[in-house]
Amino acid sequence: MILSAIVAVSENNVIGVGNGLPWRLSNDLKWFRQTTMGKPIIMGRKTFESLPRILPGRTNIIITRDPDYQIEGAIVTHSLEAAIEAAKNLENESNSSEVVIIGGAEIYRQSMSLLDRIYLTRVHADVAGDTYFPDLEMENWSKDFAERHEKSEKDAYDHSFTILNRVNKD
Numbered sequence: 001m002i003l004s005a006i007v008a009v010s011e012n013n014v015i016g017v018g019n020g021l022p023w024r025l026s027n028d029l030k031w032f033r034q035t036t037m038g039k040p041i042i043m044g045r046k047t048f049e050s051l052p053r054i055l056p057g058r059t060n061i062i063i064t065r066d067p068d069y070q071i072e073g074a075i076v077t078h079s080l081e082a083a084i085e086a087a088k089n090l091e092n093e094s095n096s097s098e099v100v101i102i103g104g105a106e107i108y109r110q111s112m113s114l115l116d117r118i119y120l121t122r123v124h125a126d127v128a129g130d131t132y133f134p135d136l137e138m139e140n141w142s143k144d145f146a147e148r149h150e151k152s153e154k155d156a157y158d159h160s161f162t163i164l165n166r167v168n169k170d
Contacts, residue, residue: 001087001088001091001097001098001099002097002098002099002116002117003084003098003099003114003115003116003117004099004100004101004115004116004117004118005100005101005102005108005115005117005118005119006032006035006036006100006101006102006119007102007103007108007118007119007120007121007133008021008025008028008120008121008122008159009120009121009122009123009133010022010023010122010123010126010127010129011122011123011124011125011126011127012126012127013132013133013134013135014126014127014129014131014132014133015103015104015105015108015129015131015132015133016103016104016105016129016130017127017128017129017130017131018130019046019049019050020050022127022128022129023127023157024154024156025123025154025156025157026155027149027154027161028121028155028159028161031119031121031161032102035100035119036055036058036100036102037057037058038057038058038095038096039058039059039096039098039099040058040059040061040087040090040099040100041055041060041061041099041100041101041102042061042063042080042083042084042100042101042102042107043060043061043062043063043102043103043104043107044062044063044064044103044104044106044107045062045063045064045066045069046104047102047103047104047107048060048062048071048074054071054074059075059087059090060073060074060075061074061075061076061077061083061086061087062074062075062076062077062083063077063079063080063082063083064076064077065078080107080110080111084099084114087099098117101115104131105131105132105133108133108134109134112134115166116165116166117163117164117165117166118136118141118162118163118164119161119162119163120161120162120163120164121159121160121161121162122159122160122162123157123158124157124158124159124160125157125158127157136164139168140166140167140168141164141165141167142165142166142167143162143163144163144164144165145161145162145163146160146161146162146163147160147161147162148160149161
């Protein structure tokens, strides 16, 4: 099983503000959908609650410390390890050998040493925010895909899509 993360990060490592995204990038939403469709996705409770609904076409796995938390149509777990185990149990059903972590900051932090791949949208701007992505030690990653997009009517900032694959596991 490949354990991946998908994240949009500003030049100053901001990923969020007020439990939401600090930008509007139509291209990034399309990239996110295309990259995660058909795969189990793992997220923290706050990330789930920032979404408009359960994301269709993907098994939604939510991590929370609340033992009574339940969401119809999602798998609720109480640790990253339990979420990954739930995803492994789905591997045969989903026809996908990849699981994608979609946030938030604490889940990214906990999973960094476990990740095999990162789908990184780099937002080419310094942005104000209150939630940050951990620093990447680039010597542990190879850049296997990069595609730059310019600011447009639907995209507030220049941005790049990059796929990073781990070369050295800690």
